[in-house]
Amino acid sequence: MNHILLLEDLPEIRAWLKSLVLQVFPRAQITECSRVHDALAHLPVTRFELALIDLGLPDGSGTDVVAALRDQQPDAQSVVVTIHDDDEHLFPALQAGAYGYILKEQPRELITEQLQRISQGEPPLSPSIARKVIRHFAEQAKPAVNAMPDVALTERESEVLLRVAKGFTLPEIGVQLGLSRHTIADYVKQIYRKLNVSSRAEAALEAQRLGLFRR
Structure with missing residues (x-):
């Protein structure tokens, strides 16, 4: 830093x-x-x-x-x-x-x-705090289980989300995936919109829920 x-x-x-x-x-x-x-x-x-x-x-x-x-x-x-x-x-x-x-x-x-x-x-x-956040998302997910399936991310979106969750910056993700910073920024906006999140912390929890860290 x-x-x-x-x-x-x-x-x-x-x-x-x-x-x-x-x-x-x-x-x-x-x-x-x-x-x-x-x-x-x-x-x-x-x-x-x-x-x-x-x-x-x-x-x-x-x-x-x-x-x-x-x-x-x-x-x-x-x-x-x-x-x-x-x-x-x-x-x-x-x-x-x-x-x-x-x-x-x-x-x-x-x-x-x-x-x-x-x-x-x-x-x-x-x-x-981690327990509060996990409990919050768990409670939010309960009524949605039967209402709608998990949001479907493309393979590229999953790759970007995993790196966002791990704390990489947009330029770093761009280098890793061979894409421009602006392209990565567009992916992040699209991912946040799909997952209905607005922060890296929420994105990290969603990545964990989707099993991306096990890849």
Whole structure:
């Protein structure tokens, strides 16, 4: 990771998170912000690979920054780092495009481990959050079992989805499949539309449900 955005309004928490990030990504350049406005101002001028974003901020919600990154820098991975573990905060953040969701209350070692997963292509999700997400999709799937079959993806769409779920960027997927970045972006839009998802985290869960990781 070369450039990382760290959005947290409390100085002591921001310093603590920065130390964790540098432990995992020692060469990263970290842009620190304490407000939504400040973070949004950096997006047109700095390309981020990773963003760690708090939700409750003095001038708004970190979810707005997650959504802005999804629209302006689709290759950036947004990870929410928050105290909020309720559905009212979790699912809007995932729908806005969050790649991961980490709870601050966890031990330092566990958060470090979750950050390390990013380099391995795994969405960083706190265990309790992962259970909530899986339960949510399981409950959504129940009434749909008899109503409609699984969405049919083409072989190429499955290849793209698997790589998105593993955390590869659009240019990296393009190189692997011999396609342009714009073509991959079109595939991703089509896949998200078919699966009715809007974030990498949701896409990763769908890829797992469809058995793509077993290929």
